[in-house]
Amino acid sequence: MQTEANEVLITVIIGTTVLLVLIAFLIYFLFTYQKRQLLHREEKIKIRQQFEQELLRTTLEVQQQTLNEISGEMHDNVGQTLSVARLYLSAIQTAEQQEQEKIAEINNLLGLALQELRSLSHVTNSGWLQRTGLIDALRIETERISRSKKIKAIVEITDDPPLLNADQELILFRICQEALTNALKHAAADSIKIGVHRAGPKTQFVIADNGNGKTITAGNGVTNMQRRAAIIGGALSIDSEAGKGTRVIISFPVNEN
Amino acid sequence: MTQKVIAYSYLIHLVVVAIIALFRYPQVTKGYLRILIYTLLYTTVIELTAKFGLARHHMNNTWLLNISAPVSYFLLSTLYYGYFTSAAIRRMIRFSQIVFPMLFFMLVFALKGIFQLNNYGILLMAMLLLSWVCLYFRRKLDHPEDGSLKHDPMFWISTAIFFFYGASIFVFGTLDYFVKVNKNIAYNLLGIIQALNILMNSLYLVALLCKPKQTKS
Numbered sequence: 066m067q068t069e070a071n072e073v074l075i076t077v078i079i080g081t082t083v084l085l086v087l088i089a090f091l092i093y094f095l096f097t098y099q100k101r102q103l104l105h106r107e108e109k110i111k112i113r114q115q116f117e118q119e120l121l122r123t124t125l126e127v128q129q130q131t132l133n134e135i136s137g138e139m140h141d142n143v144g145q146t147l148s149v150a151r152l153y154l155s156a157i158q159t160a161e162q163q164e165q166e167k168i169a170e171i172n173n174l175l176g177l178a179l180q181e182l183r184s185l186s187h188v189t190n191s192g193w194l195q196r197t198g199l200i201d202a203l204r205i206e207t208e209r210i211s212r213s214k215k216i217k218a219i220v221e222i223t224d225d226p227p228l229l230n231a232d233q234e235l236i237l238f239r240i241c242q243e244a245l246t247n248a249l250k251h252a253a254a255d256s257i258k259i260g261v262h263r264a265g266p267k268t269q270f271v272i273a274d275n276g277n278g279k280t281i282t283a284g285n286g287v288t289n290m291q292r293r294a295a296i297i298g299g300a301l302s303i304d305s306e307a308g309k310g311t312r313v314i315i316s317f318p319v320n321e322n
Numbered sequence: 323m324t325q326k327v328i329a330y331s332y333l334i335h336l337v338v339v340a341i342i343a344l345f346r347y348p349q350v351t352k353g354y355l356r357i358l359i360y361t362l363l364y365t366t367v368i369e370l371t372a373k374f375g376l377a378r379h380h381m382n383n384t385w386l387l388n389i390s391a392p393v394s395y396f397l398l399s400t401l402y403y404g405y406f407t408s409a410a411i412r413r414m415i416r417f418s419q420i421v422f423p424m425l426f427f428m429l430v431f432a433l434k435g436i437f438q439l440n441n442y443g444i445l446l447m448a449m450l451l452l453s454w455v456c457l458y459f460r461r462k463l464d465h466p467e468d469g470s471l472k473h474d475p476m477f478w479i480s481t482a483i484f485f486f487y488g489a490s491i492f493v494f495g496t497l498d499y500f501v502k503v504n505k506n507i508a509y510n511l512l513g514i515i516q517a518l519n520i521l522m523n524s525l526y527l528v529a530l531l532c533k534p535k536q537t538k539s
Contacts, residue, residue, distance in 0.1 A: 076510035079492075087488045091481065094459050101466040109467075 121292050125236065129191050136190040144182050151175045184209045188242070191235050199234040200226060203241060203259055210245060210257070217256045218245065224263040226270075227317040233297040237270065237315065240290050240301070244272040244313040247286075252276025252311060263319065270315040278307045328516045333369060339523045340366040346530045354404025355475055358526060361397040364390075385436045388443070392423040395447045398483065402454040405476055411457055418450050441494040448487035448494070455480045455487075475529035482525030486518045 154172050159165055187193045187205065194202050200222060207218035229237060241259060248257050254276030261270055287303065294301035294315050305311035343359045350356050368390045372383040396419055403415045426443040430436055458480045462468065471477040493511045500508035 075504075076507055076514070079507075079511065080489075080514045083489050083492045084485075087485055090488075091484065094463075095471070098462055098466065098471065101463060105466040 117292070118296050121289075122296060125239070125293070125296075129235065132189040133191055136186045136193075139182055139189075140186040144179060144186070147175055147179050147182065151179070181209075181212075191231075194235055194238055195231050199229070199238055200261070202238055206238075206242065206245070207257070207259060210249070216249065216254060218259070219257075220259045220261075222261045224261060224268060226261045227268045227319070229297065229317075236293050236297045237299070240293055240315060241270065241272060243286060243290055247313075248272070248274040248276060248311065252278075254310065264316070266319055267316040268319055269317075272313040273310060275310045278305045278309055278311055328513055328520075329373075332516050332519050333373060335520050336362075336366050336369060336523055339527045342527060343530055350530060352404075352475075354401050355530070357397055357401045357404065358475075358479060358529065361394065361401070362523070362526060364393065364397060382437050384439050388430055388436055388440050391440070391444060391447055392426050395419075395422055395426075395450065398451055399454060401479065402458065405458070406461070415454065422447065422450060439497075441497045445491060445494045448490040451483050451487050452491070455484045473532060473534050475532055475534060478525045478529035478532060482522040482529070485525075486515075486522040489518050490515060 151172060154168055154175065157168055159168070184205065187197075188202070188209070197205070200220065204220045207220050210216060210218040245257060245259075248254055252274045254274035257272065257274045259270065259272050261268065263269070287301075290313075291301045299315050299317045302314050302316070303311065304314060340362045343362045347356065347359055350359065368386060372386050375383075399415050399419055399422075403412055403419075406412055406415070425446060426440070429443045429446070430440045433442060434440060458476060462471070462474075462477070468474065493515050497508055497511065500511060
């Protein structure tokens with residue numbers, strides 16, 4: 066009886082050991098497979114993100130090229146035509162007081178149109194932005210907006226802006242332009258402020274309006290703005306409340322160098 | 323008594339699995355998976371013949387099991403032949419399908435004769451099948467993009483073969499030793515093989531019932 070019990074025990078021990086070895090191998094395989102699957106998934110996401118960023122960068126480049134061409138056309142053709150029109154207008158001699166006033170008014174309007182055209186030509190041209198620098202370009206843009214008399218736009222710098230290269234500055238400038246356009250179109254605000262300040266380990270660009278808080282709606286290109294911010298190493302977030310305005314915040318890690 | 327219970331449980335289980343596999347046949351579209359159904363049907367016929375056709379009439383049925391092993395190997399290796407796309411692996415499988423029966427019968431006649439269990443032949447078969455299983459696991463690790471394992475019938479088949487033939491290597495490798503030392507332990511070890519047979523057939527059934535994930539074209 067005792068011998069039989071021992072035989073069963075030996076068999077059970079042998080069987081269990083063999084099975085445990087096999088199970089351990091299978092668990093190891095499953096664990097490794099899962100790990101590799103996870104790595105593969107992460108790699109796939111990374112490749113997709115890289116592809117999307119590359120696509121967006123190309124789109125932005127094409128967009129900028131088009132804008133540069135339009136800017137050149139505005140400056141060289143339309144601008145020249147308006148200047149010539151002004152010259153012709155100055156050459157008109159008339160004794161009539163009423164006509165002289167009308168000519169002066171037209172001359173004035175043409176002057177304003179030319180000024181506006183030059184500003185537009187500048188802000189759409191990437192070369193101009195490079196020469197002017199981001200902060201000054203933003204100041205010129207806010208002045209251009211303020212000239213409409215409908216809205217007051219200002220730039221307020223309290224801390225050093227992040228160190229960005231020309232491409233990054235251009236993308237950031239376009240994001241600010243889009244945020245400003247959104248505020249102009251949808252917010253019903255009477256003031257917009259672009260602020261640059263430090264918040265903890267980050268430098269923030271904040272485009273804040275005092276409008277109805279409805280600046281951000283679907284189709285305002287928020288996702289696009291966020292993607293563009295990500296391309297230049299920043300993060301874009303939106304903070305809006307009904308009746309209290311909207312804040313578009315673009316954060317960058319502080320570059321101590 | 324326990325041995326008898328396990329033996330009958332195994333037979334009943336095998337018949338049930340074979341019947342379900344037969345009903346599942348129209349839904350199984352992949353050629354190499356249909357081979358699994360043929361394998362199950364073949365094993366059922368052999369086991370029933372061995373148990374009720376020969377053993378019941380007090381005839382030695384070991385020769386039938388000895389003859390059936392190369393056929394079982396041929397079927398299971400063909401399953402892997404259909405699964406793998408690598409020309410080198412397919413060539414190896416084809417080569418083994420030619421060489422294995424020759425070696426198997428050489429071992430049968432050189433060692434114990436046709437009426438004794440050819441445990442070394444089965445050992446060789448187990449090693450060959452485990453090689454294909456390991457190649458399958460390796461392939462899976464190299465291609466993590468294939469997706470979830472639970473939707474892959476080959477994973478269940480390979481797990482079944484891995485457990486059954488993995489244990490067989492130990493059992494049939496040490497069988498002669500235990501027969502010499504203690505016949506009862508050897509007999510009990512064969513009982514473990516019967517239990518693992520039940521597990522293997524259950525996993526085969528899972529392989530036939532699991533729905534492979536549709537890949538987007």
